Amino acid sequence: MRREGLMRHVATRLLGLVPTLLLLITIAFVLIRVAPGGPFDGEVTLPPEVRANLEAKYHLDEPILQQYFRYLGDVVTGDFGPSFRYPDWSVNELIARGFPASATVGGLAILIAFFVGTGIGVFAALRQNTAIDYSLMGVAMLGISVPNFVIAPLLILVLAIYAGWLPAGGWDWSWQSMVLPVLTLALPAVAYIARLTRGSLIEVLHSDYIRTARAKGLAERVVVLRHALKPALLPVISYLGPTAAVMITGSVVIERIYGIPGLGSYFVQGALNRDYTLVMGVVVFYGIIIILLNFVVDLLYAWLDPRIGYEEIR
């Protein structure tokens, strides 16, 4: 029964992807087209003949509905079209060359955030209202409130320029070039997860079934790790889903400051350049990742908390 429910749930969710993505594409298509200015407007205004050639090449001379359906047709076949600003590259190629760096930085940051964050959270929760708890949570609060465009230059100044241990920017797939961006990206998440874990674990530790577990005479270690931690991680997991999506698709600020060849800059550059296909491509790609990660979060939920079953969702 549970297994059947799970399969049904997976199928429904995957089917649900289609209308969501269609809606996403439509909204993104309309928004980018109504934005004033076009892809070929610049400080140097193009002669009409030149502009006409460019518009013909990218089918911008067709009626808007025809462009929309042409785009939908291409997306169905997995083709995001040519980029307007990068004439040598297709949007697929641009995403393919940007995503690995973003996913590496984001993935490492998520791992660090999860393990370090929950570790600190558990540590603090078990020492609730002690000086250690207060100082850890104080630092965490600081980590959450200081934005990464402040943290990044500080880290560069101290670790790269002043100490000379790490490069100040640039990306060559060496661990040295990853340390600062991963750290910058992970710090606020570490802090947030630490606070989430602490709060949630304290609450769980006060619940009846933990009292039961303790009454049974189980060791405190077992109580915490086996019985309390799993449900205490629920809010962390639901925070991690969208956060992971944001992180692995690239942070614009981090990529600009550290010069990482990731996907994040394409969001902003694509929009600023009115590179319609590039914006659409990254939006759809981002949409798919967010939907998939939310889906993973749901599955993890059920695994972590036996009280959640798929029958309820039906």
Add this chain to the structure above:
Amino acid sequence: MTRPRPNFLLATAVVMLLAACGDKGVDFGARLQNRPAPVELELGEDGRPVPSVLAERQWVYRGNGEEPATLDPHKSVGLPASHILRDLFEGLTTESRDGKVVPGAALRWNISRDARTYTFYLRRDLLWSNGEPLTALDFIYSLRRAVDPATASASAGALLPILNAREVLAGELPVDQLGVGLLDDEYTMQITLTGPTPYFLGLLASPVAYPVNRENVEAHGDAFSRPGNLVSNGAYVLKDWKPRASIELEKNPNFRETSETIVDRVFYLHAEEAVTELNRFRLGEIDWTSGVPDSQFHWLQEHYADELVVSPWTGSYFFGFNLTQPPFADNPSLRMALNLAVDRQIITGKVTQFGEQPSYSLVPPGIEGYVPFSPDYADWSQEERNHEARRLFEQAGYSEENPLRIEIRYNTGGNNKKIALALASMWKQVLGVNSTLVNEEFRVFLQNRQQKVITQVFRVGWISDYNDPYSFLEMFRSGHRRNDFGYANSSFDALLDEVGTERVRARRERLMFEAERVLIADNVIIPIYSYVSKRLVNPHLRGWQPNVLDRHPTRFMFKLRSKGEEIIPAEPGLPAGDGLTPLEALPGEDAGEDMPVAEDKEESEDVL
């Protein structure tokens, strides 16, 4: 549950953090001491540096701003791409160290009496980087490709002076009707223009007029400009392109002056933020930055005075009036009043700070053979200007009881906001004008400017590609596509027509001067300042020369040895140790790289 009180700790941490950032704390801005000074430059009899002062490894790391979208010279746009393309390709003409137009692939040329026909005599020993001969046919193919509608080049507009270019671009004539052709043999070609175009020789030195290799293009299509594919004819060839990180070039052994080229490898490193380049420069990772952060003049002056290079650039920063709408339509006194009430000294001294020249006219100084027009009030004191401004303001019908309300429009970025704010406060102070600042994203801003409906006074920045005042004056012609001012003055247009046909240089310059005078007298714009190029350059890197077009081909550059560095013949496998820490400096890559350099040097000595 007791209430946690982390406030005290939080406060302590914040204080510590602020102390670390503040001036009172550790001075993180201190100059890094690990960069040794270069040796004194010694030139040989041939005017070239003697080998003993040169660093073992001639690799140059250039910060180059945003990554270029493409290295197809006919499709590329923007400064970063043009810097790289200048190293990769050479046009019929090229630019010297100091930015002057000199013979490139063409050895010499004739210009017909009506200035409409150019005959180019190409050098006969030119080769592509793949060893194939390069002839006039390659240039003809390339110019045709650039205007071919199928190429959809965004920069092809620059070739409109060539006969039939407009018709070919519009698809009305086939590409072979373009006004280019062979003359006697395949080393002589003729280009026919629609009319005299004084900057045409300069235009031929720009990427859109560079030759591309036909077989190369036909074999690889749009991907021909990627590493491994690209065949070029300049001092360097494309070796590697790490997406959004770096573009690596190496010396082209088939370039006509390869024996005089000292730098073996050039790395163009991309960074979207000026501060990223600054950080990498401070660590010695790059030798040359594309710019510097706008707001850090004093800090740079204090810590990097020897490395900071500021020089005039052919660019003008000004504000334009929309002459088609109230309140500025038909109101020259009001425009003049606003123009006079701007204290340029304050803007260049307090806001831009890098030594920009306050400006009272359109054309920046430094363009060869041209002295920009300067109105009388340029020599007045600001007090006198303010006084006159108030008089004109009243004459235009405004007063304290009837104040002027306007919108100052500018695009996000740089110092634009600060400058707009300065204007608003000067106008408020001197004339009692109530201004609203309107900040717009670049493309929205450009579209609004072009539509001329909601704009009143708006920011314009114009950097010329050619060493010619005409490229500044042109946009004020009636109906010109860049005329966002709605300016239409038939006598100004007539002057520009004359400039177009005048062949005598001095007379042409007088005509342009007169046109500029008319434009300034009509108060179409509020000139603010002339641009400067500003960057940090490693003192080891020499051979380049400041020039108003800010063009610096790597082939003129070389790197000096560090002082106190022992002069031992380079051993393969050992890093050169020029005091820098190049990013890609893997010892393995060094092997064999240093030896050919030494040979090259000896060779060039023998030759010269």
